[in-house]
Amino acid sequence: MTLLSNRVWAVFAVLATIFTLWSVPTPASAQVTAFKQAVAEAASRDKDIAAFYQANGYKSIWTGRSGRERKRRAELIKTLNSAGNHGLPVSRYDPDGLVAKMKAAQSPRDLGLVEVEISRVFLQYSRDVQTGVLVPSRIDRGIVRQVPYRDRTSYLVNFVKSSPSGFLKALPPKTQEYTALMKEKLRMERLLAKGGWGQKVPTGSLEPGQSGNAVVIMRNRLMAMGFLDRSAGQTYDAKMTAAIQQFQLAHGLAADGVAGQSTIVELNRSVQERLQSVIVAMERERWVNQERGRRHILVNIPDFTAKVFDNGKLTFETRSVVGATNSDRPTPEFSDVMEFMVINPSWYVPRSIVTKEYLPALQRNPNAVSHIEITDSKGRRVNRGAVNFSQYTARTFPFAMRQPPSKGNALGLVKFMFPNRYNIYLHDTPSKNLFNRESRAFSHGCVRLADPFDFAYTLLAKQTNDPKGLFQSKLATGAEQTVMLEQPVPVHIVYRTAFTTPKGHTQYRRDVYGRDAKIWNALSQAGVALRAVQG
Template sequence: MHTRTRTGSVRLFLTVLTLLTCLFVSPQGAQAQVTAFKQAVAEAASDDRDLAQYYREADYKGLWTGRGSKDASRRKALFAALADVDAHGLSARRYDARGLLAQMRAAKTPRDLGLAEVALSKTFLRYARDVQTGLLVPSKIDSGIVREVPYRARLSYLTSFEKSTPAAFLRQLPPQSAEYSRLMKEKMRLETLLAKGGWGDTVPGKSLKPSEQGAGVVQLRNRLIAMGYLRRNATQVYDANMQAAVQQFQLDHGLQPDGVAGAGTLTEINTPVEERLKSVIVAMERERWINMPLGKRHVLVNLADFSAKIIDNGKVTFETRSVVGANSSDRRSPEFSDVMEHMVINPTWNVPRSITVKEYLPMLKRNPNAVSHLRIIDSRGRVVSRNSVNFSQYTERTFPFAIKQPPSDRNALGLVKFIFPNKYNIYLHDTPAKNLFGRESRAYSHGCIRLHEPFEFAYALLAKQTNDPKGLFHSYLKTGVESVLPLEQPVPVHLDYRTAFTQAKGQVNFRRDVYGRDALIWKALAQAGVALQAQQS
């Protein structure tokens, strides 16, 4: 952890920049200078295909190191951006601005200047991609993060920057979403708190309840005050105000809002500022991974929050609880984006091969009449009589049958599923197992997303294409026959995973890292040089 002032590094770089308004090359023969400069640029850029193409097409002219005001404004804008990388949760050492400045100041020959030119471009490209679409490659962190990051062509950064106002171009690189802006503010707030010692002493004991009093209650009071959930007061009793504060804290942390500071609640209350700060920095990196238009209307599933939301023009218009994949290697729900095209009402469940051979085949070997609600189907689509099959002769590899469950209210998919075609065979669906939605942690499925209120979710989706969404939905449902109901306007779906996320009003929300993915992301960020900063205000 490092301690710094907010303006110190910016002041240092801008002071040095005053020395860079002219070149450091002494006059020589003009043609010799140009030739030496171009040769150095070509040599230094040769190991980078995009840079080599850019400079080749520009006849090896400089973008940064000329004497004119345009080049000077580009240098100034770049170094100002590099001075502020900590605000974005990036690593200053990754860009080595000090070393770059030293290289420029030491340039005495056209060759030196050509090498510095390319060094500036390489740093610019690294920073531009990092701040716009993240410095980590998601799939290298966890195999379940299969998101396609909206990378921009590296060459386009250079060609667009050349034609743009430098400072404005760089300001537009980070995500422009309200979420990213609020996360940045929370990061700064937590860094200031960190410099002041955090939220104070942790709360002792395993549980505190309304009407109790004593040292533990006083410490709970103090911590809630420090966190902004309770106004300053001198009470020593777990009174109604403290109970309301605990309930709000519980809501903001995905806990049952019973107003009792039990073991789970105290664990969250005692979580230090450092851990919350890590979650925010990870959330900022994740926001860069989806730095693209999400859709005026889109569905957002937060796996860590066990929720599914419909968002219209930036506002949540529908929200329901969800059950996500269990925390095991073959059942965790993946993270990706796709487009919902239709819903299937009265669906047939085509049991995935993995479930068929790993779960149901052992049961059928023990008892051919097990799971009798399921149908055994041969390669020609015919229902197979269980009594005619010797299941014990088959292995997971050789089992020749498929298993299906016909439409019914007992169907594992319930009465409706929502399809956004993808190679992971993931979709949203109803479920007969309603009891799971009452639990605090809801990671139980085989990977697909179960919805607590699937009918209401369907009505909300259909409201854009009919004046009677409920009537339309039930006209399909009452037939009892599997039917496809298309969405006239397909809806983007984003399966994401956020242990820290913001609200337009109120405190930032935090959730448990149920899959351990954010811990892996933080580890990778730290290895790349990202460090917690204690900000002196």
């Protein structure tokens, strides 16, 4: 060996000695190392938690002795214990179990494992209370809503920078509706503790003027529900008729004051059933926990209404017809943005209707559905007499179908467009009689409006001083006219069987598609439970 090489090896030997001395852990550093190794090991099962702890050097944020960490874990445990107030599955977070694990931790490794477990529970709760316990698309294929999920790692990053109580309190939706639903939930839980609304009405129907035991039971139930002042009357009199009308209005029924079959069915629903509806509505509210838009359109499927809100206030409302209950027709739930309206629209018949309804009719009679044009791939009108419809199947039928603008057009005289993959929009209809029905699920999926012209005037009022004149001038041409909205309007198609109003009783509606029943079953399986609250 040369002298130079001997010196190099000597330097390596010195460096190796120094490295060895640095790497020999003292008792304190051994504890730190054991803690960090445990954190790294436990966090590796969750990429978001792992990313957070890797970025912070595997330091504790919960289990340390500092006042800040003590406050964090105390606030989290308090919050988890009150998760039931939000209709959340407290058993999923197991706050008592977390406390027991913290108390049982004897070594740095134990603390490292508990550290990660607390972060896991924290993330689970944060997402549940902010954007929902369930994944909507897994519950029903008609719930195609895009939930505004937040980045999971950001919860931890922002939490350590914030006041623990302030951060946790900011997670749930801050809408007036969510707050009101929480109050209604507590009211129902107190009613449940008191035994509910009493005996159910033991008959299929009652009419004004009747008397007897069933009328007395109905009177008592109406009083318990808050629709009738205290009374000793035993006859279905004017006051009881007015109370029934108020009940009917609050439950989406025809307000005729007669306790017919549908009214008795709704009147006899239990506190438990209504409480389930409220909890489901809270979960649904979490799915849309984002800015709705200063002006926005809200279509509530079970309520059969379309409403316009400006700065949180209802400014327009109209009745609607929604998709029928057939398997392929229910209206989907989603949000989008309305961009324009088409006056004197053509109806381009959806492929599903062409092949399932019109093709079989044409095969029986080539002149069937004569008000609909048959067009080729270039949009040219096809001579029916030159086509042998029997040779085609639903898969091979090469034509499209179109209904030109007219008063009898299936879309009526105006349609409101928010282009979406589901081909759903709001529109007029020549079938006005359906709006007089109590339940209005009849369409192929799109939403029909009872007052489409007034709806158009409301939308156009933001961009012209004469919305009616503008609309009517376009309508008078008889030709298809597109009017862009200068300020596109968010549209939210929702499904609420329980919702609140600024004044009066909470509104309840029938579960027209059975979606809320599915959601409740899923919530129940996740650990959500009804509870009775004293007080």
